[in-house]
Amino acid sequence: MKRALFWLYLLAFYALCQLISWGYIFIKYVPERKGMIIGEGMIFLAIFIMAVIRLKKHLEHERNYHQQQTNFLLSVTHELKSPLASVKLYLQTILKRDLDREQQQMFLGNSLKDIERLDYLVENVLLATKLENRSFSFPKEDFELTELVNNVVDRLQKNACKSQQAIVGQIEPGVMIYADKFAITNVVSNLIENAIKYSPPCGHINVLLKKQDDKIIFEVADFGEGISEAEKKLIFNKFYRVGNEATRKTKGTGLGLYIVKTVLQKHEASIRVKDNTPNGSVFEVIFGNYAS
Template sequence: MHKSLVIFYGLILYALAELIWWGVLLVKVQPERKAMIMGEGAVFLILFFTGAYFLQKTLKRERKLHEQQKNFLLSVTHELKSPLASIKLYLQTILKRDLDKSQTRTFLNNSLKDIERLDDLVENMLIATRIENHSYSFPKEKFNFSELVEKVAGRLQIHSCSTQIIKTNVDRDIYITGDKFALTLVVSNLIENAVKYSPPCEEISAGLYQKEGEILFTVADKGIGIRDEEKLRIFEKFYRVGSEDTRKTKGTGLGLYIVKQVLDKHQAQIRVKNNRPTGSIFEVSFSTYGN
């Protein structure tokens, strides 16, 4: 891509030099038409530079997309290797050591959580592709949203910490009509995103309640927070907070993109607020009409 830009700028300079040269020659041959030649040359230059500007924007956008896709592939590789390595370690420990029943059960449960994490990653990639290709129909049904939130929050507890890191405040028996599979991804992506951007074993708050004709689902963290200028872009595909060169937080850049696409299909709104003194709050609101 860098080579393409060099060639592009070289062609622009060459075309500009040729235009000036031919303009000078025409003025020498027909000095009485100098004003007309300069006027036509000015119009051509305006059109030329306008086209060059938009072409440059296209090339830069393509280069940025290429970089994002490359980082996405690297991130996916890391996201796959981490739980696989964890599962391998647990199983090797079970096979090599004489563990009691309680320890074996704990290791198997932790392995199952890592497998579910891998399943989430695969489902994210599949649904993102289907949404982009307009091949996902979002089948809807009425289900217990409270149970879904509690189940996802329990599954995403970080088993390497001894303390509870996901605190839930969920009103019981809140039902919603929607795509249960897609909304499960919304809940898991928002909670997992909060976990990723928070300090180790820091408390994450997930809440669900009804208020004034709305069903509100909130996820609050005490992480690095999101700058105001980035809040408008975090739902773009492959976009991730921070610099690609200095970022240390894992992720694919698909989670919040999927969240926004799914919520749009459910006529739901999502807002990003600052958590005080640090962190972010994601607030999702569903209308109770029709639920």
């Protein structure tokens, strides 16, 4: 990237020198056309400067995108290796040691949680790949959104905290929707997983599902550190993660909210981020035309 910018600046300097040189020669030998030469030279210079600025921005964008892809690959590698190593260790312990039934059940339960993490990661990557294909269409069907949200909450509740209920649901019964069940499951899972990741240990997560007129409202609220106004505009970008690589401690690939935003756009639904009280964030999803 630095080499490309160096050559860009060198080319711009060379072109500018040539413009001044040819302008001087034209004015010297055709002085009566001095005004026209200066005018056209200024127009050319303005267009040239604008082109250089746009090219520089494009190169910087490519550099940032490449860096994000590199971070994504590193994150995915870590996300894959960590649960695999954990499952391997649990199974080796079960095979090599004479454990009682309760210990075996605990180790197998922990292994299942790690496998669910792997499954969640693979689903995200597969769905993100499908979304890149513009011809991909969502197979929609009527299903009960209430049941889907309850199932996701129950699954994540087991992994969120052992000492107390971490996810508090206000879920209206019998809410139906016409949508892609797999994609919407991914949306619900990503938003609740995200809230858990950015909340204090055993912090409460509020999940709301209700029908309001002809709309369906789904909200996930956490009481973490919250999201700054500047980052609210960026969090739905592909590979983007809150914070910087040096200080970030939470796990993730930067795909979750990108998938959420893209899936909802495909379903003509909207999402917005609000500040929670006294602290934290609220992700509000509104389904309109797809309410059944």
